[in-house]
Amino acid sequence: MASTTWAGADPLASHRARRQLIDKIMTAIMITAAIIGVIPLVLILFYLLKEGIPGLSLDLFTSDPRRPGLSGGGVRNSIIGSTIMVGLGTVIGVPIAVACGIFMSEYGQNRAGTMFRFLVDVLAGIPSITMGLFVYSLLVLPMQRFTAIAGVLALAILIMPIVARTTEEMLQLVPRALREAALALGAPPWRTILTVILPAAVPGIATGVVLGLARISGEAAPLLFTALGNQFTSTDVLHAMDALPLRIFVYAIGPYDDWHQKAWAMSLILVTFIFAISAGIRWVSRRGAAIRH
Amino acid sequence: MAAVDTDGVAKQLTNRVRIGDSAFVATVTAAAMIVLLVTVGLFWELGSNAFPAFAHNGGLAFIWNLRWDPSREVFGAGTFIVGTLITSIAALIVATTVAVLVAVYLVEIAPPYIARPISTAVELLAAVPSVVYGLWGVFVLGIFIRDIGGPVIVSTLGWIPFFNGTPLITGMLSAVLILSIMILPTIMAVSRDVIAAVPRNQREGILAMGATRWEMIQLTVLPYARSGVLGAAILGLARAVGETLAVTLVIGNRVAIPTNIFAPGYTMASAIANQFTEVENSMHRASLLEVALVLLVITFIINAVARFLVWKVTGGLRVAVQE
Numbered sequence: 195m196a197s198t199t200w201a202g203a204d205p206l207a208s209h210r211a212r213r214q215l216i217d218k219i220m221t222a223i224m225i226t227a228a229i230i231g232v233i234p235l236v237l238i239l240f241y242l243l244k245e246g247i248p249g250l251s252l253d254l255f256t257s258d259p260r261r262p263g264l265s266g267g268g269v270r271n272s273i274i275g276s277t278i279m280v281g282l283g284t285v286i287g288v289p290i291a292v293a294c295g296i297f298m299s300e301y302g303q304n305r306a307g308t309m310f311r312f313l314v315d316v317l318a319g320i321p322s323i324t325m326g327l328f329v330y331s332l333l334v335l336p337m338q339r340f341t342a343i344a345g346v347l348a349l350a351i352l353i354m355p356i357v358a359r360t361t362e363e364m365l366q367l368v369p370r371a372l373r374e375a376a377l378a379l380g381a382p383p384w385r386t387i388l389t390v391i392l393p394a395a396v397p398g399i400a401t402g403v404v405l406g407l408a409r410i411s412g413e414a415a416p417l418l419f420t421a422l423g424n425q426f427t428s429t430d431v432l433h434a435m436d437a438l439p440l441r442i443f444v445y446a447i448g449p450y451d452d453w454h455q456k457a458w459a460m461s462l463i464l465v466t467f468i469f470a471i472s473a474g475i476r477w478v479s480r481r482g483a484a485i486r487h
Numbered sequence: 488m489a490a491v492d493t494d495g496v497a498k499q500l501t502n503r504v505r506i507g508d509s510a511f512v513a514t515v516t517a518a519a520m521i522v523l524l525v526t527v528g529l530f531w532e533l534g535s536n537a538f539p540a541f542a543h544n545g546g547l548a549f550i551w552n553l554r555w556d557p558s559r560e561v562f563g564a565g566t567f568i569v570g571t572l573i574t575s576i577a578a579l580i581v582a583t584t585v586a587v588l589v590a591v592y593l594v595e596i597a598p599p600y601i602a603r604p605i606s607t608a609v610e611l612l613a614a615v616p617s618v619v620y621g622l623w624g625v626f627v628l629g630i631f632i633r634d635i636g637g638p639v640i641v642s643t644l645g646w647i648p649f650f651n652g653t654p655l656i657t658g659m660l661s662a663v664l665i666l667s668i669m670i671l672p673t674i675m676a677v678s679r680d681v682i683a684a685v686p687r688n689q690r691e692g693i694l695a696m697g698a699t700r701w702e703m704i705q706l707t708v709l710p711y712a713r714s715g716v717l718g719a720a721i722l723g724l725a726r727a728v729g730e731t732l733a734v735t736l737v738i739g740n741r742v743a744i745p746t747n748i749f750a751p752g753y754t755m756a757s758a759i760a761n762q763f764t765e766v767e768n769s770m771h772r773a774s775l776l777e778v779a780l781v782l783l784v785i786t787f788i789i790n791a792v793a794r795f796l797v798w799k800v801t802g803g804l805r806v807a808v809q810e
Contacts, residue, residue: 227588293518319790321729384511412616
């Protein structure tokens with residue numbers, strides 16, 4: 195009884211109860227949102243496994259596509275093409291990007307550097323299809339044909355801003371004392387940067403490179419008008435070349451069930467690859483950090 | 488015995504250092520110039536190749552002209568621009584609502600053993616390639632909308648304008664939902680970092696005055712993080728505007744202003760992806776490049792605004808990596 199009289203006597207009790215109710219409702223809404231946020235990944239992975247696994251076979255990796263409508267065959271051309279173009283794109287893009295990151299970190303701590311950093315960030319958000327059209331105008335039009343090298347260039351441009359910004363941030367994280375020690379020993383700035391600071395930042399930069407590689411290996415838009423696609427296995431960078439995301443696109447809009455099944459199987463391969471290297475590099479870098487500390 | 492020319496040796500050494508340093512500076516500056524050249528080149532190449540179309544399509548009228556008829560050489564990007572705006576803004580609203588709620592939950596409420604896996608699961612969405620979203624959007628989401636989701640919406644919400652139509656596998660609703668899922672990780676990750684950057688004493692102050700947890704979020708955390716969250720949302724918008732293959736697969740690709748949420752439409756990016764390899768004439772190609780130029784200018788501006796807002800809050804660090 196005493197407590198009810200207290201509640202009756204407290205003029206703020208109902209107000210407080212209402213505030214606590216709102217707090218509970220909002221918490222429930224946020225938990226619901228978190229569940230909604232996780233559902234898409236679960237559904238996508240579920241269907242990738244469900245539809246993709248039946249399409250997996252050895253033929254998928256070892257033979258070229260057959261004529262449209264015929265079942266069987268594989269996508270060896272796309273797997274080899276993707277490997278070549280993503281590999282070359284990374285090899286070309288990364289050194290430029292790392293040098294650019296060094297520029298921003300070591301010589302860009304001023305107004306011009308800030309502007310430049312801003313530009314690199316903006317470049318990272320430019321739609322990949324416009325990159326494809328840029329390279330189309332730059333290489334495909336003058337050469338009068340679609341080439342793998344054009345696709346490589348488009349991918350290299352896409353990976354650059356990602357790696358450049360990571361490099362810059364990782365260089366900034368290297369302890370000042372390391373830099374000062376090298377300079378005090380008489381090493382000129384360029385040797386300090388190349389042999390002392392850069393090596394210390396390599397694990398972080400490697401993470402950026404792998405994440406960038408994961409990103410460009412799933413890109414089809416920049417390849418549509420550059421590498422075009424090729425239904426035969428080709429290793430010649432001066433001719434059209436296939437890529438997994440391109441073939442997924444072609445098979446997804448095609449009319450055949452066999453194509454759809456192969457599109458799912460290719461998607462499964464691609465997503466497995468991307469998730470594996472992303473998770474792998476995160477694990478390695480976390481372990482590296484744990485050992486160093 | 489002549490004295491060792493110490494001055495000369497020192498000068499020689501200094502010179503060597505100077506040469507090494509200047510060569511190094513020149514190399515890294517050159518690399519930076521490449522990035523600058525790419526940016527300028529983007530505008531220049533698209534602009535110069537689209538140039539014949541500028542006059543042909545009546546200058547700025549290109550932006551609001553709704554007719555796109557390649558065989559008659561009539562080109563207006565109006566429907567593509569409207570389609571892009573509708574899909575991206577609708578996706579932005581859906582994704583931002585969910586993303587901000589998730590971000591607040593992760594930072595303020597969830598214990599680490601729940602926050603970490605949810606964070607990872609949403610971030611992994613960013614790693615799924617666009618074309619895989621498209622495939623999933625057609626064969627899972629699209630079929631669900633046609634057979635189950637669509638009819639339910641029509642029978643319950645059909646009285647609202649635009650909610651009544653014939654649900655198809657491809658159309659605006661599929662595109663909006665796919666885009667929402669695709670931009671969710673971007674908005675969530677940036678919002679989460681921005682919210683985590685709200686100073687502790689802000690929270691402690693209001694809690695000490697007896698606020699509930701939600702009041703703390705509503706009265707201090709969200710206002711403090713507002714401009715950063717806005718930046719995150721605009722980053723998401725930029726991604727939605729430029730998203731190509733997923734949208735091309737699910738939007739239905741029809742040159743018409745959509746009349747309801749199930750109707751097929753077109754976006755700038757999907758028009759380019761869909762038509763560029765099969766152009767009917769040189770003016771068609773130039774006009775598609777003009778569409779690309781419009782798209783480039785729009786995304787450039789949106790990105791610049793977003794970066795500016797996010798930079799202001801987080802001090803310029805850590806945001807670019809999450810792309």
